[in-house]
Amino acid sequence: EDQVTQSPEALRLQEGESSSLNCSYTVSGLRGLFWYRQDPGKGPEFLFTLYSAGEEKEKERLKATLTKKESFLHITAPKPEDSATYLCAVRSGSEKLVFGKGTKLTVNP
Amino acid sequence: GAGVSQTPSNKVTEKGKYVELRCDPISGHTALYWYRQSLGQGPEFLIYFQGTGAADDSGLPNDRFFAVRPEGSVSTLKIQRTERGDSAVYLCASSLTRGEGYTFGSGTRLTVV
Numbered sequence A: 001e002d003q004v005t006q007s008p009e010a011l012r013l014q015e016g017e018s019s020s021l022n023c024s025y026t027v028s029g030l031r032g033l034f035w036y037r038q039d040p041g042k043g044p045e046f047l048f049t050l051y052s053a054g055e056e057k058e059k060e061r062l063k064a065t066l067t068k069k070e071s072f073l074h075i076t077a078p079k080p081e082d083s084a085t086y087l088c089a090v091r092s093g094s095e096k097l098v099f100g101k102g103t104k105l106t107v108n109p
Numbered sequence B: 001g002a003g004v005s006q007t008p009s010n011k012v013t014e015k016g017k018y019v020e021l022r023c024d025p026i027s028g029h030t031a032l033y034w035y036r037q038s039l040g041q042g043p044e045f046l047i048y049f050q051g052t053g054a055a056d057d058s059g060l061p062n063d064r065f066f067a068v069r070p071e072g073s074v075s076t077l078k079i080q081r082t083e084r085g086d087s088a089v090y091l092c093a094s095s096l097t098r099g100e101g102y103t104f105g106s107g108t109r110l111t112v113v
Helices: none
Strands: A003-007 A010-014 A019-026 A033-038 A045-050 A056-059 A062-066 A070-075 A084-090 A103-108 B005-007 B010-013 B019-024 B031-037 B044-050 B053-056 B065-068 B075-079 B088-095 B108-112
Touching: A003 A084, A010 A019, A019 A033, A019 A084, A033 A062, A033 A070, A045 A056, A045 A062, A070 A084, B005 B088, B010 B019, B019 B088, B019 B108, B031 B075, B044 B065, B044 B075, B075 B088
Parallel strands: A010 A103, B010 B108
Antiparallel strands: A003 A019, A019 A070, A033 A045, A033 A084, A056 A062, A062 A070, A084 A103, B005 B019, B019 B075, B031 B044, B031 B088, B044 B053, B065 B075, B088 B108
């Protein structure tokens, strides 16, 4: 059974303080690892898809990386508007995504 | 439309009642997904449509849950004999093709009292 574990559950940063979120996974044949951002009362917003170990993708202050067992979402010089819950998900043999519980990020001004 | 639209945004119903939740996907998106999200949890897969057919309904928890997409566009998730444990946010998502990242709607918050 596919499993996704995200850590930490919650993270507080000061504005400009860079950090990383972790997503550990076990799947039988990875067909994509997805990162989403979710604001309160909203649906998840797609950020990145990674397909193979060594792959990296960037968007503004966010950079996602992938190894054979985990993915990291690096946040460089975060701003208060980066505060949200970040969700990681994997897809293996079917079209469904298996999500982790998320990391709630708070960036204080 | 510009995004995935879900109606109603909030629904309060009594235990034992029947409810229908509607999803309007992005125009032209052939793949449609339903997920359920409980407080503090990630979304949990319910069902996936490719066109009009349910390609994977393995996430539906029991036979009280049913979903349709008769014309390959709008989808309705139907829950019979609701229970308090059905309370959650029901999310719909769509994508242009299989395999790409989805676009989610804002969800329907269902509360069973």
